[in-house]
Amino acid sequence: MHVAVTAVGADRPGIAAAVAKVLFEYGGNLEDSRMAILGGHFAMMLIVSLPAGTDAKALEAALGEPAKKLDLIATVRPVAESPPEHADGTQYVVTVYGADKPGIVYRVCGALASHGVNVIDLATRVVPGGQPVYVMIMEATVPAGADAAEIEADLKTLAAELSVDVSFHPLEAETF
Amino acid sequence: MPAREVLRYPHPTLKSPAAALEPGPAAIALAADLVDTMRSSPACVGIAAPQIGISARAFSLDVSGHRRAKSHHGLVVVINPIVVEREGREILREGCMSLPDFTANVARAATIVVEGTTPEGEPLRVETDGFEARAFQHEIDHLEGLLFLDRVSSLRTDVFPRKRYD
Numbered sequence: 001m002h003v004a005v006t007a008v009g010a011d012r013p014g015i016a017a018a019v020a021k022v023l024f025e026y027g028g029n030l031e032d033s034r035m036a037i038l039g040g041h042f043a044m045m046l047i048v049s050l051p052a053g054t055d056a057k058a059l060e061a062a063l064g065e066p067a068k069k070l071d072l073i074a075t076v077r078p079v080a081e082s083p084p085e086h087a088d089g090t091q092y093v094v095t096v097y098g099a100d101k102p103g104i105v106y107r108v109c110g111a112l113a114s115h116g117v118n119v120i121d122l123a124t125r126v127v128p129g130g131q132p133v134y135v136m137i138m139e140a141t142v143p144a145g146a147d148a149a150e151i152e153a154d155l156k157t158l159a160a161e162l163s164v165d166v167s168f169h170p171l172e173a174e175t176f
Numbered sequence: 177m178p179a180r181e182v183l184r185y186p187h188p189t190l191k192s193p194a195a196a197l198e199p200g201p202a203a204i205a206l207a208a209d210l211v212d213t214m215r216s217s218p219a220c221v222g223i224a225a226p227q228i229g230i231s232a233r234a235f236s237l238d239v240s241g242h243r244r245a246k247s248h249h250g251l252v253v254v255i256n257p258i259v260v261e262r263e264g265r266e267i268l269r270e271g272c273m274s275l276p277d278f279t280a281n282v283a284r285a286a287t288i289v290v291e292g293t294t295p296e297g298e299p300l301r302v303e304t305d306g307f308e309a310r311a312f313q314h315e316i317d318h319l320e321g322l323l324f325l326d327r328v329s330s331l332r333t334d335v336f337p338r339k340r341y342d
Contacts, residue, residue, distance in 0.1 A: 173279035175271040176222050176314040
C-alpha cells in the first residue's frame with residue numbers, strides 16, 4: 001500500500017531524520033519525495049510504500065511523537081498505488097516573474113488548464129529586495145492536439161494584464 | 177556487426193573506469209559495434225564502449241544532422257581519448273540512454289581539444305566546440321565511469337525527472 005505523508009515545521013536540524021526513522025520502523029520505503037524550505041518552514045511531501053495492511057492512522061499517531069517534539073504538522077493518508085496516467089504530450093517550461101501580487105498562480109494555471117495543459121512540477125519563490133520579485137517556474141505537459149502558439153498567445157495576454165513577464169518554451173534536453 | 181544492447185544504470189560497467197584499448201582488429205570490431213548501436217538508437221549522437229558492456233576506452237560520435245550542431249566532424253570513433261585543452265563553460269540539459277529517467281543541467285567546457293587515435297592506430301586530434309564538444313565530454317565521462325548525475329551541482333535547480341523516452 002502507498003500513503004502520502006506530509007510534515008511541515010519551522011526549520012531545524014533533525015526533522016528529516018526523525019520522520020524517516022518512524023517510516024523506517026513501520027517498514028516504509030520512501031519512494032518519490034520532496035523536502036524543501038518554504039518561507040523558513042521545512043516542508044516534506046513523501047509517497048511511501050508500506051507493507052500491506054499497515055494502519056495509516058497508527059502511523060500518523062506514531063509520527064505524533066517527533067511531531068510534538070519538533071513542532072511539526074504531520075499527516076498520513078492512504079493513496080492509490082496506480083494513479084491515473086495522463087495522455088502523452090510535449091513538455092514545456094513556463095516561467096512567470098514580476099512584481100508580486102495576488103492571483104498570479106491562479107490566473108496562469110487557469111489559462112493553462114483551459115487548454116488541457118497538465119502541470120507536473122511547479123515552484124514559486126519571492127526573491128527579496130527593494131522591490132520583491134515573484135518567480136514561478138513550472139513544467140507542464142501540453143497534450144497532443146493542443147495549439148502551443150495559442151497557449152503562448154493567451155499567456156502573453158495574461159502577462160500584460162498582470163504586468164508580469166512570461167516565457168513558454170519546450171523543455172529541451174539532449175540525449176547522449 | 178549487430179547493434180548491441182545499451183546497458184542501463186545500475187549496471188556496474190557504467191560506473192567503472194574503462195581499460196585502455198590497443199588499436200588493431202579488436203578495436204576495429206568494437207568500433208563497428210559502437211557505430212551500429214549508435215545508428216540503431218533513435219536520436220543517438222554518441223555511444224561509449226562501457227554502455228554496450230565493454231570496459232574499453234572507445235566511443236563513437238556523430239552529431240551531424242543534429243539541430244544544435246553548428247560545427248562538427250561527422251562520424252568520429254576515438255580510442256584512448258584525452259582532453260588536452262578546455263575552455264569556457266556552458267550549461268545544457270542532458271539526458272543519457274543509460275539513465276533514461278532523468279535529465280539534468282550539466283556545465284561543460286565550451287571548447288575542447290581531444291587527442292586519441294583511430295581504431296587503426298592513426299593519431300587523432302579534434303578541436304571542437306558547442307554541441308559536439310559537449311557530446312565528446314559526455315562520452316569521455318563514460319570512460320571514467322561517470323554519468324551526468326555525477327556532474328550535477330544542485331538537486332534543487334539541476335535535476336529533473338522525465339518520462340521515459342522509450
